[in-house]
Amino acid sequence: MGIPSELRDMFVSNQRPFLIASPAEERKIFRTKQCTDEGVRAGFRAASIACVASAVPTLAAVRMIPWAKANLNYTAQALIISGASIAAYFITADKTILECARKNAQLQDAMRQNQ
Numbered sequence: 001m002g003i004p005s006e007l008r009d010m011f012v013s014n015q016r017p018f019l020i021a022s023p024a025e026e027r028k029i030f031r032t033k034q035c036t037d038e039g040v041r042a043g044f045r046a047a048s049i050a051c052v053a054s055a056v057p058t059l060a061a062v063r064m065i066p067w068a069k070a071n072l073n074y075t076a077q078a079l080i081i082s083g084a085s086i087a088a089y090f091i092t093a094d095k096t097i098l099e100c101a102r103k104n105a106q107l108q109d110a111m112r113q114n115q
Contacts, residue, residue, distance in 0.1 A: 028108075035100035043093030050088035055081045 058080050061068040072080075 046092035054084035
C-alpha cells in the first residue's frame with residue numbers, strides 16, 4: 001500500500017514549474033531570496049551576540065549570588081540563554097527582512113515611474 005510512484009513523483013517534483021516566470025518575476029523571486037538570506041545572516045549574528053551577552057551574566061550569577069545558586073539549575077540556565085538567543089534571532093531576522101522588502105518595494109515603484 002502507499003502512493004503509486006507516478007503520483008509520488010508528481011507531488012515531489014518541484015523542478016518543472018507549471019508556469020514559466022517572466023524576467024521581472026524572476027528578479028522579484030531573486031530579491032525575495034536575497035532578503036531572506038540577509039535576514040538569516042543578520043539573525044544568526046544577533047543570536048550569537050545575545051548568547052554570549054546572556055551566558056556570561058547568567059553563569060556568573062549562578063556562581064556568585066546565593067539565590068541564583070540555589071534556584072537556577074542547568075535547565076533554567078539553558079532556558080535563559082536560549083530564550084535570549086531565540087528572541088534576538090527572530091526579532092533581528094524579521095526587522096531585516098521587512099527593511100529589505102520595503103527597499104525593494106520602493107525600488108519597484110521607482111522603476112514603474114520611470115517607465
